[in-house]
Amino acid sequence: MQIYNSLSRQIEKFEPLHAPEVLMYTCGPTVYNYATIGNFRTYTTADLFHRVLKANHFQVKYIMNITDVGHLTGDNLGDANTGEDRMEKAAQKESKTVWDIAKHYTDAFVRDYHSLNLEPPLEWTKATDYIAEQIELVKQLEEKGYTYKTDDGIYFDTSKFTS
Numbered sequence: 326m327q328i329y330n331s332l333s334r335q336i337e338k339f340e341p342l343h344a345p346e347v348l349m350y351t352c353g354p355t356v357y358n359y360a361t362i363g364n365f366r367t368y369t370t371a372d373l374f375h376r377v378l379k380a381n382h383f384q385v386k387y388i389m390n391i392t393d394v395g396h397l398t399g400d401n402l403g404d405a406n407t408g409e410d411r412m413e414k415a416a417q418k419e420s421k422t423v424w425d426i427a428k429h430y431t432d433a434f435v436r437d438y439h440s441l442n443l444e445p446p447l448e449w450t451k452a453t454d455y456i457a458e459q460i461e462l463v464k465q466l467e468e469k470g471y472t473y474k475t476d477d478g479i480y481f482d483t484s485k486f487t488s
Contacts, residue, residue: 326381347383349375351446355392356430357415360437372443389446391434393427393453427451 326339341347351371354360371389378385395410415430416423431451438445452459463479466472473482 326377341383345382345384347378347385349378349385349387351387351389353389353391353449354430354434355411356427356434357411358430360434365437365441368438368443369441375444385447387444387446388448388450391427391431391449391451393431393451 327336328339329335330337349371351368353368354364368389371387375385375387393412395412412423412426415421415426419426421429435445435449463472466481467479471482471485472479474480
């Protein structure tokens with residue numbers, strides 16, 4: 326099986342690290358509002374790839390996250406240091422808690438996902454269930470010199486990443 330590698334910009338033979346198992350991760354929605362058909366483009370594309378892998382006899386372990394914590398409104402502008410927290414903004418607008426917002430829009434997303442006949446991932450993981458692991462990973466990246474710090478946080482330094 327061959328696929329287009331967007332990093333190398335070439336068609337390459339697909340070779341999983343531990344054939345025939347393929348570990349597949351899709352970044353899921355930030356659950357502060359209903360997902361649009363444009364949002365679902367990501368998930369329909371992932372579904373197609375998931376089905377192709379299975380049709381080629383790979384054993385796919387497919388995981389998707391649900392971002393149920395803050396996401397700043399300025400991040401789409403390339404400036405994550407601006408704007409309001411989308412989860413908090415939705416909670417205020419709907420007079421609900423952030424947890425209620427997360428549950429409501431997660432449930433809606435999953436219903437819509439199934440109504441599009443997409444194959445569900447093996448597991449839906451919530452970002453809030455992995456805060457400790459995320460902090461530990463950031464610490465490890467810092468120790469290895471792969472981060473830089475600003476007044477609002479710690480970021481991965483892509484200039485130090487080599488493929």
